[in-house]
Amino acid sequence: MTSNADNLKPLLWEPKNLVRAIEAAGVALWSWNVDSDALAMDDHAYDLWGIPRGSEVNFEDLSAHIHPADRDRVRAAFTATRAILGAYEIDFRIITGDELKWISARGQGDDAGMVQRLMFGIFIDVTGRKQAEEGRELLAGEMSHRVKNLLAIASGLTAITSRSTSTTTDMARELTLRLTALGRAHDLVRPVPGQTMAASALLGDLLTVLLAPYDDLGAFSGRIRVSVPRMSVGESTTTILALIVHELATNSLKYGALSVDMGSLDISCSAHDAAVTIVWTETGGPKVTPPTGARGYGSKLVERSVTGHLRGSIDYNWAKDGVVITLKVNPDRLTA
Template sequence: MEVASGIYTRLIFPNAKTESPLSDLQKAMLDATPDCIKIVSPDGHVLTMNRAGCEALGVPQDSGFGMPWLPLLPPEVHPLGREALQKAADGENARFPGKSISPTGIRYWDNLLTPLIDGSGQVLSILCVSRDITSKTQLENQLEEAIEREKLLSAEMHHRIKNLFSVVSGLIGISEREAAAPDSSVSITKILRDKLGALARASDAVFAQGIKGNPDAATIDLAAVVQAVMQPYGDRCTAVGGSVSVPRNSITTFALLLHELATNSVKYGSLSTDHGSVTIQWSMEGKTLNLTWIEIGGPLISSSPEPRGFGSEMVDRIVRSSGGAINRTWRAEGLVADLHLPMG
């Protein structure tokens, strides 16, 4: 053990004079390894450290050492470090995951602490070998994040499927009541198909916008939704408004709202004639969306229609359920509906 004794004397007491011819070779060997190797006193002070350790912890190689070890590490690893250090000071091997932060970035380490014990069983110092496991840790973190994303995606899909069933169930009920209205001559199948078509076009617009931009964005441009829902009416529908973002979870509301207004217009308003048209304009005032539906060129209106049809009641329910309000003005040239919907 004379050789080992000479080596450890150099490590444990850096300033001690030794005649061991291997001491310089030992230092060169330690500096050559990429592992962070340090000798720590039982009370946690750094006695010496190789080049890799100095670079990882930002300690000058000519510092003389003697500083506390754990404060050189990020605070979040201190509890595990203290536990491992105490275990090693009691004469047991210990291990804990560590981390270092330097100008080159964050590095992760597997720290193995081995107590150096003399013949009487006293712990003279602690050898700590820290192996860089950054790549492995990053891969594990990426895997955990991917698993978490899959869990969230699965939960979101389940939620959306339930919502889809709820929407379809509601649309079936609405279509049944609308088809049963005294003035209706359209089958429930046609009514339901039209409503689902409006939702499908709105959904396509949202999906297409997500592909072009951020697919995970919480909001969608209102103009895309309006243009998609009103597509069947071609140039008879004009959309006017600036860039306004609406929550994704409001798309169903907007699609049904615009579809019902268009359906009423086809039955009784400007879209029921060959030359009538609709203008939809919008603006934001604070957190309130102001949207105006303007019809011209339809049958002349002499007074407010009475009684109100099921479609109008449907629109009112949609607006109220969103916490908004709607006001109708029946002009001779057509309906003007002002909607005010909170967006936040």
């Protein structure tokens, strides 16, 4: 007497069922004639590459879809497979229409593994994994950059505090107040869910709190002056603006008006239908010279934040008396 499990065993090994397993895994099959350069692929591979099913293809046909920056590398890798012992794998980008995909090609190298001059392998769409890796790399880069900036801020704030106090006790108290203000800014730009009905902040409050630690006498009465109309900023835009202000203030603390005792910073704002315009004006600092060479990570991050999330623009006027930065924000994005 046989059990149901015994009766099902032959089904596990039926070729059509194994093919179903391959399809479920998203694996595309290919074989390659190393002499004629002809390729045979299953339907999934044709779809993956954006090529009509059943078309006669060779490696050069596929190369037309490979990203230009990866094309020579992939050609060299496939040519080298004849000399590779054992399994190989290469990841590269392809372009199908307007879509960019990451493909992983895997196979078995070495002439000894061929069958009648044919080599065999698979294609796998690894776009999701590559995007996740790029996201982690960007996050790691941003975190590294922020740590460096925090160290620069701590150093700058310590120097500012030492100039404005006469005893170690006063210096410790003032430095603690400034660091506490940074903490308040963090709370402002990272609201705890449930604290308020609407996750938003006032633009003037946001700028004042973020810039208070950089001012010897406080944002309202010292050398940093904030004058903006009353308007709300949404949660996600609050975070973006905080990042931008953080970058600009750090640069000013390192090289601009906030790096010297007599420097001052004025921030004004005007709101029109086309854009919300924020003007950052520095005066009294070191003589300004336009930057040369490649832009730093912070500058790229600011520009990407402005043009991307805020759907606006940022303009730098490198006047000798002090830089003037004009930031334009799409009004619809301000409350996002």
